[in-house]
Amino acid sequence: MNVDKELFETYAFYSGVLVVKVLVMSFLTARQRFKKNNFISPEDGAKRSGVKIGVGIDDDVERVRRAHQNDLENIFPFLFLAFLYIFTNPSLATATLVFRIFTGARIMHTIVYLLCIPQPSRALAFMVATLTNLYLGYKVITYFM
Amino acid sequence: MNVDKELFETYAFYSGVLVVKVLVMSFLTARQRFKKNNFISPEDGAKRSGVKIGVGIDDDVERVRRAHQNDLENIFPFLFLAFLYIFTNPSLATATLVFRIFTGARIMHTIVYLLCIPQPSRALAFMVATLTNLYLGYKVITYFM
Amino acid sequence: MNVDKELFETYAFYSGVLVVKVLVMSFLTARQRFKKNNFISPEDGAKRSGVKIGVGIDDDVERVRRAHQNDLENIFPFLFLAFLYIFTNPSLATATLVFRIFTGARIMHTIVYLLCIPQPSRALAFMVATLTNLYLGYKVITYFM
Numbered sequence: 129m130n131v132d133k134e135l136f137e138t139y140a141f142y143s144g145v146l147v148v149k150v151l152v153m154s155f156l157t158a159r160q161r162f163k164k165n166n167f168i169s170p171e172d173g174a175k176r177s178g179v180k181i182g183v184g185i186d187d188d189v190e191r192v193r194r195a196h197q198n199d200l201e202n203i204f205p206f207l208f209l210a211f212l213y214i215f216t217n218p219s220l221a222t223a224t225l226v227f228r229i230f231t232g233a234r235i236m237h238t239i240v241y242l243l244c245i246p247q248p249s250r251a252l253a254f255m256v257a258t259l260t261n262l263y264l265g266y267k268v269i270t271y272f273m
Numbered sequence: 274m275n276v277d278k279e280l281f282e283t284y285a286f287y288s289g290v291l292v293v294k295v296l297v298m299s300f301l302t303a304r305q306r307f308k309k310n311n312f313i314s315p316e317d318g319a320k321r322s323g324v325k326i327g328v329g330i331d332d333d334v335e336r337v338r339r340a341h342q343n344d345l346e347n348i349f350p351f352l353f354l355a356f357l358y359i360f361t362n363p364s365l366a367t368a369t370l371v372f373r374i375f376t377g378a379r380i381m382h383t384i385v386y387l388l389c390i391p392q393p394s395r396a397l398a399f400m401v402a403t404l405t406n407l408y409l410g411y412k413v414i415t416y417f418m
Numbered sequence: 419m420n421v422d423k424e425l426f427e428t429y430a431f432y433s434g435v436l437v438v439k440v441l442v443m444s445f446l447t448a449r450q451r452f453k454k455n456n457f458i459s460p461e462d463g464a465k466r467s468g469v470k471i472g473v474g475i476d477d478d479v480e481r482v483r484r485a486h487q488n489d490l491e492n493i494f495p496f497l498f499l500a501f502l503y504i505f506t507n508p509s510l511a512t513a514t515l516v517f518r519i520f521t522g523a524r525i526m527h528t529i530v531y532l533l534c535i536p537q538p539s540r541a542l543a544f545m546v547a548t549l550t551n552l553y554l555g556y557k558v559i560t561y562f563m
Contacts, residue, residue: 137562140502144558147495151551154491168484170477171537183474184328187315194313200345200490201299205292207498208352212285247316261296268289272282329473332460339458345490346444350437353497357430392461406441413434417427 135214135223142227143210146203149235153196156242160189195241199234202257206230209264216271226260233257280359280368287372288355291348294380298341301387305334340386344379347402351375354409361416371405378402425504425513432517433500436493439525443486446532450479485531489524492547496520499554506561516550523547 161167165179166186173179184190210230214223237253239245306312310324311331318324329335355372363371382398384390451457455469456476463469474480500517508516527543529535 136505140505140558141562143498143502144555144562147498148552148555148559150491150495151548151555154548169481169531169534169540171534171540183480190328191314196491200494201295201341204345204349204494204498205295208288208292208349212288215281215285241314244314244316250314250316258296258299262293265289265293265296268285269293272286272289335473336459346440346486349490349494350440353433353437353494357433360426360430386459389459389461395459395461403441403444407438410434410438410441413430414438417431417434 131214132220134220135218138220138224138227139210139214142231143207146207146231146234149238150196150199150203153192153199153238157189157192157196160186160192164188191244192242195238198237198241198254202254202261203234206234206257206261206264209261209268212268212272213264216267218267226264230257230260233260276359277365279365280363283365283369283372284355284359287376288352291352291376291379294383295341295344295348298337298344298383302334302337302341305331305337309334336389337387340383343382343386343399347399347406348379351379351402351406351409354406354413357413357417358409361412363412371409375402375405378405421504422510424510425508428510428514428517429500429504432521433497436497436521436524439528440486440489440493443482443489443528447479447482447486450476450482454478481534482532485528488527488531488544492544492551493524496524496547496551496554499551499558502558502562503554506557508557516554520547520550523550 161172164186165173165176166189167173167179167181168183170181173181180186210227213226218226233253233256237250237257240249240253306317309331310318310321311334312318312324312326313328315326318326325331355375358371359368378398378401382395382402385394385398451462454476455463455466456479457463457469457471458473460471463471470476500520503516504513523543523546527540527547530539530543
């Protein structure tokens, strides 16, 4: 199997950005945990006073966790689909555009989620990214059928 | 590194189907959320009346979320393992069979889960897919050791 | 696109180990569920007496689930980043070292988590793995930019 070098490089760059974006969510969760003194395991807050242990206690912590989970559910599918997509002979311009739209929509999704910007902002960011994923899925399935 | 074209195409097709299957879970969750009026973030139900905000409130919403989460825990591992597996020189017939069994078992898993079909149906679907994953893992680890 | 055979084989081996490690978490969760009689769906415990159905009821079950979730959030990103990283012309020695450090740190993370070993053990295991991921992310983004 061969793939165009530039297509692969474009895929690799946007994938790198998206995975690092997912990793950053862990730090944003940790930041809220320290700020709101809400940890998840009994051993985590042993040396702090007034610690709340558990899930679902602090709204700001849960908000970051939901944004993180939404990334797992949508960015990982993109990374698989986009990789297979570059083997379907797309033009470099189309692939770059699609990868940029997805990356932009998912970064917007997190910003909108964490800043509590009113709906339908988050629904829109989600739909743009999901429609991109479904487009890639359609291209992959029909090409390799 | 080279891989047989037909093996890669078979992998790409079943991967495309499985990833789209995972993406569909988001829509099934949204459908239950609107049906049961149970949303996850305060800003989501701002314009509806009688909205319940939170996790763990509605059994039907939670059921779809559990099926979705189970997909993340099992389908993503398959996508990685099956990709590495096609580089271990399997026969096309074996690989196709293994990919079909896994895809069928995971689609069955979701159907059984969402329709509340009594156990051990779900346990069986889960085990068929997981044993397939462990088989692929064994092949990959021993081949590349 | 071409990649060194030995680099790919090293990647494939450690990826196989890590994915199987993630799959094992399902069995560790099931073990705690049977031990503590705490299942997640009403149909699961139909034939057992004294069954508790739900999430967040049993601390030992939740602990395994958190370790599992943490794997999804960190091991899957590694599998994507490490794959792209082997196309950035790293030396085989460096790549092997990086993959070993990550694999060791994530196995330690689970051991420390499940045995409730006091902090900062888990924080350290987490940070070693996450810094490795960020290093790979940095290498991938700068190389393919």
